[in-house]
Amino acid sequence: MSSRTNISCLQEAKRVAIFGGTHGNEMSGITLVNMWIQNSAEIERNGLVIKPFISSPRAVEKCTRYIDTDLNRAFTPENLSSPDAEGLPYEVQRAKEINRMFGPKGSSDAYDVIFDLHNTTSNMGSTLILESSTDLFNLQMVHYIKKAIAPHTCSVLLNEHPQLKYSTTRSVAKHPIGLEVGPQPQGVLRSNVFESMRTILKHALDFIELFNSGVEFPPCTVDVFRVQERMDYPRDTNGNITAMVHPHLQDCDWEPLNRGDPMFLTFDGRTILYEGANTVYPTFINEAAYYEKQQAFMTTCREILAANAIRKACK
Amino acid sequence: MSSRTNISCLQEAKRVAIFGGTHGNEMSGITLVNMWIQNSAEIERNGLVIKPFISSPRAVEKCTRYIDTDLNRAFTPENLSSPDAEGLPYEVQRAKEINRMFGPKGSSDAYDVIFDLHNTTSNMGSTLILESSTDLFNLQMVHYIKKAIAPHTCSVLLNEHPQLKYSTTRSVAKHPIGLEVGPQPQGVLRSNVFESMRTILKHALDFIELFNSGVEFPPCTVDVFRVQERMDYPRDTNGNITAMVHPHLQDCDWEPLNRGDPMFLTFDGRTILYEGANTVYPTFINEAAYYEKQQAFMTTCREILAANAIRKACK
Numbered sequence A, B: 001m002s003s004r005t006n007i008s009c010l011q012e013a014k015r016v017a018i019f020g021g022t023h024g025n026e027m028s029g030i031t032l033v034n035m036w037i038q039n040s041a042e043i044e045r046n047g048l049v050i051k052p053f054i055s056s057p058r059a060v061e062k063c064t065r066y067i068d069t070d071l072n073r074a075f076t077p078e079n080l081s082s083p084d085a086e087g088l089p090y091e092v093q094r095a096k097e098i099n100r101m102f103g104p105k106g107s108s109d110a111y112d113v114i115f116d117l118h119n120t121t122s123n124m125g126s127t128l129i130l131e132s133s134t135d136l137f138n139l140q141m142v143h144y145i146k147k148a149i150a151p152h153t154c155s156v157l158l159n160e161h162p163q164l165k166y167s168t169t170r171s172v173a174k175h176p177i178g179l180e181v182g183p184q185p186q187g188v189l190r191s192n193v194f195e196s197m198r199t200i201l202k203h204a205l206d207f208i209e210l211f212n213s214g215v216e217f218p219p220c221t222v223d224v225f226r227v228q229e230r231m232d233y234p235r236d237t238n239g240n241i242t243a244m245v246h247p248h249l250q251d252c253d254w255e256p257l258n259r260g261d262p263m264f265l266t267f268d269g270r271t272i273l274y275e276g277a278n279t280v281y282p283t284f285i286n287e288a289a290y291y292e293k294q295q296a297f298m299t300t301c302r303e304i305l306a307a308n309a310i311r312k313a314c315k
């Protein structure tokens, strides 16, 4: 992982998976993956094994986020090491199968890269989600993608939060990367969202092909939004929400939220202000799937990560 | 229903119901109705019995459109007259209960007015849905609402189509009226959509109160969009869709679609044009719930309906 000229030499990335349908009602990834299963020409790259894969076929079939439990929280050590048994929740069974096919998680046998394709009802645009600030391969890939899609943009969300980080489907791979594109309602396929996702995947695969071919990527920096806090809706004693995201905050993902800015609007017309000391950058604002997770939005702070130069390690 | 001065004298409208949660993932109506069940001050009017009501509590509980079958298609004569039995689909049971409580449909005992509150993922804005072009009470109410909310607007969708008209929950009442507001993703509550719905309901109830107090409403006209045709997505032989709503059509509900205009974009990048002879006005464009109904959008034509003056009949 290092060399005299400060170039980090990394293992070749030969096996890549593209997951759609980790959540069965997020239609862009499901549609792309199904399309690529039928005809993979578009995603083929020199020397790469690329596997498009529907993570949760039963949830896709029913066009619902999940059957028994959220697959994208199910890749815990407990679940993955639990004995096979009748009556396990569908997504736990599925997590164990996926771990056998693409993992085992944390092992040298694991797939090199898993892209996991998601949609959000939030106005987040295209967002790459990282689980580590020290994964040079992913940082360089993200940098490459951002440059390649300019003048279009793509935000980078980094989740290393000790409590809020969760056990994703993609975490089975050595280099897990989430791609979240919105706004798109659940069960809907919007052409603009579909095309954004497709373009980002194209550049991501190009990056991997170039890396494997021996290209050296110079040092770079990546602007990221680091997950800080989960903000819940105001609720009554029965747990029912009593306010909505304020119209001044709605759809303003990634824009600064300062102390004193409107945050919620109660049903009886009262504005609730943000009272945190520091400016934050909210994201996943009013995501449909997060009502049940007690989350109206997530706060982040901005940070610049530096990445070493990388190239493929010599054998 | 008539008089010498061309004023139609109509029966007083004493009993009014407001339904939310006919579809359990359409959050504006659900939230408003639950709020009004707890505190009805806002919807009380002189001499009116107003009943806020959750139509499909189990679907609301699960935040899903329906449990077994679409409640808003379930009010058929066959269902309503079927014998009570174990094992009926949940929504059929529920339709029979609602018919007992607010009907019977078509009888003089039925509620006078049912407002049924819906949300759509389509960019339709606020839309009042009528089931009859000859219901003077509803036409006058719609006219009143449109004037009251100006400069905001509200479209009127008229469905008298022999094949495409369906047996709605609200059809139990003498004067059934749907209110559809979007765009709002399923499972999401947006403050702007919530407030639009609330405002329209306010004016609707004001109208009924004025009518019951003896106010005469002069003749008027109402611009409506009349349901013409259901347009499906292009599909392959397995029934899977092969194209998306074209970006030039997406979000353009109520705007004219002319022969030769782009309609769909196939996954391999081909544009499919609208080839109908006449200009139509599409609506319910890319509504999430209509993928399973084989409908990408609905075409309508514009029409102006004239309504007689009305006032309450003398006893």
Ligand SMILES: [Zn+2]
Binding pocket: A022, A023, A026, A117, A118, A119
């Ligand atoms: Zn997702």
Ligand SMILES: [Zn+2]
Binding pocket: B022, B023, B026, B117, B118, B119
């Ligand atoms: Zn509905």
